[in-house]
Amino acid sequence: AQRVTQPEKLLSVFKGAPVELKCNYSYSGSPELFWYVQYSRQRLQLLLRHISRESIKGFTADLNKGETSFHLKKPFAQEEDSAMYYCALNDGQNFVFGPGTRLSVLP
Amino acid sequence: ETGVTQTPRHLVMGMTNKKSLKCEQHLGHNAMYWYKQSAKKPLELMFVYNFKEQTENNSVPSRFSPECPNSSHLFLHLHTLQPEDSALYLCASSQRVAAGELFFGEGSRLTVL
Numbered sequence: 615a616q617r618v619t620q621p622e623k624l625l626s627v628f629k630g631a632p633v634e635l636k637c638n639y640s641y642s643g644s645p646e647l648f649w650y651v652q653y654s655r656q657r658l659q660l661l662l663r664h665i666s667r668e669s670i671k672g673f674t675a676d677l678n679k680g681e682t683s684f685h686l687k688k689p690f691a692q693e694e695d696s697a698m699y700y701c702a703l704n705d706g707q708n709f710v711f712g713p714g715t716r717l718s719v720l721p
Numbered sequence: 722e723t724g725v726t727q728t729p730r731h732l733v734m735g736m737t738n739k740k741s742l743k744c745e746q747h748l749g750h751n752a753m754y755w756y757k758q759s760a761k762k763p764l765e766l767m768f769v770y771n772f773k774e775q776t777e778n779n780s781v782p783s784r785f786s787p788e789c790p791n792s793s794h795l796f797l798h799l800h801t802l803q804p805e806d807s808a809l810y811l812c813a814s815s816q817r818v819a820a821g822e823l824f825f826g827e828g829s830r831l832t833v834l
Contacts (some may be wrong), residue, residue, distance in 0.1 A: 647823065657725075658811065658825040698762065708777065709754075710825050711761035 616641045618703050618712035627691050635715045637675075637701030646682075646704040647677055647684040653697045654688045658669075661699070671695070691719045694710040724748065727812050727826035729807070734802065735834050742797040742829045744812030752818040753795040755787060759808040770795060771818040802833045 617640045627633050640643060649661040662670045664684060665675040675686045684701060696719045701712040725746045735738050746753065755767040769777035770789040784806075786798040795812055812826040 632722070650823075657827045663822065682760045702823075704819050708766065708817075708821060709823055710766075711764040 615712045616703055616705050616708075618646070618701050618710050620701055620712040620715045622698075623713070624713045624716045626720060628720050629693055630690050633688050633691040633717065633719075634719065635699050635701075637684045637686065637712060639682050639684065639701075641682070641703060642678055642691065642694070643705065644679075646706075647675070648664075648702040648709075649673070649675055649686050650700045650702055651697050652700070658700070676717065691717075693719045693721060698700050706721050723816055725812055725824050726831050727810075729829060729832045731826065732791075733832045733834065734799065736802060736804075736812065739798070739800045742810055742812075744797075744826055745796040746793055746795075746812075746824070747816040748814055748815050748824060749825070750814035752773075752815045752820075753789060753793050754813040754815075754822035755797055756811040756813060756822070757794065758776075758806050758811055764811070769818060771779070775819060799831070802831075804833050807833045808829055809825075 619638045646662040650658050651661040652658045673688045675684050677684050698716050700714045700716050703710045728743045751772050753770045757765045767781045768778045768787045773789045784801050809828040809830050811828045813823040815821050815823050819821040
């Protein structure tokens with residue numbers, strides 16, 4: 615079965631520091647990968663998807679098929695980035711979500 | 722209204738009650754989903770509907786009964802729930818099943834006493 619893992623439940627960084635949220639997946643085909651974000655008291659929403667190759671709110675994510683990873687990165691974290699981040703995989707039949715990483719950006 | 726709307730936002734019910742959660746999407750999507758979000762587990766897919774037809778039942782107990790009368794509306798009927806069913810229930814939609822991106826509602830926070 616397809617799986618998405620996010621090894622860190624909680625990640626704390628200081629404002630201005632680089633941040634990397636890890637995501638690994640297990641899938642034999644060519645998946646579509648996403649990052650969803652849930653800010654406090656807001657709905658879960660799409661942050662970015664690998665096929666768009668965009669930078670959203672300063673975040674980027676590169677799909678590494680060799681390492682089956684899709685890590686989310688931002689060079690300089692801001693306090694407003696504090697949120698719950700979910701990595702997700704779409705195998706063409708279902709969306710599969712990872713357990714999530716709570717990012718806390720400290721002042 | 723636009724997007725995905727869920728009602729009620731909060732619900733408290735006893736184990737013998739019958740209640741329903743409602744979801745409505747104004748995006749013209751054809752696929753709708755119910756997810757369960759709790760502190761102990763990640764997002765759990767419960768049900769998937771495609772063009773009003775159920776395409777996925779992720780081993781959900783029968784005390785949860787979904788209904789999809791049309792592509793814009795999705796219900797989750799609740800009956801004889803257990804305290805461990807207390808969670809945030811999220812509705813989502815997408816253009817087609819497992820295609821494009823998921824658009825989520827704000828969720829219905831359920832507490833079972």
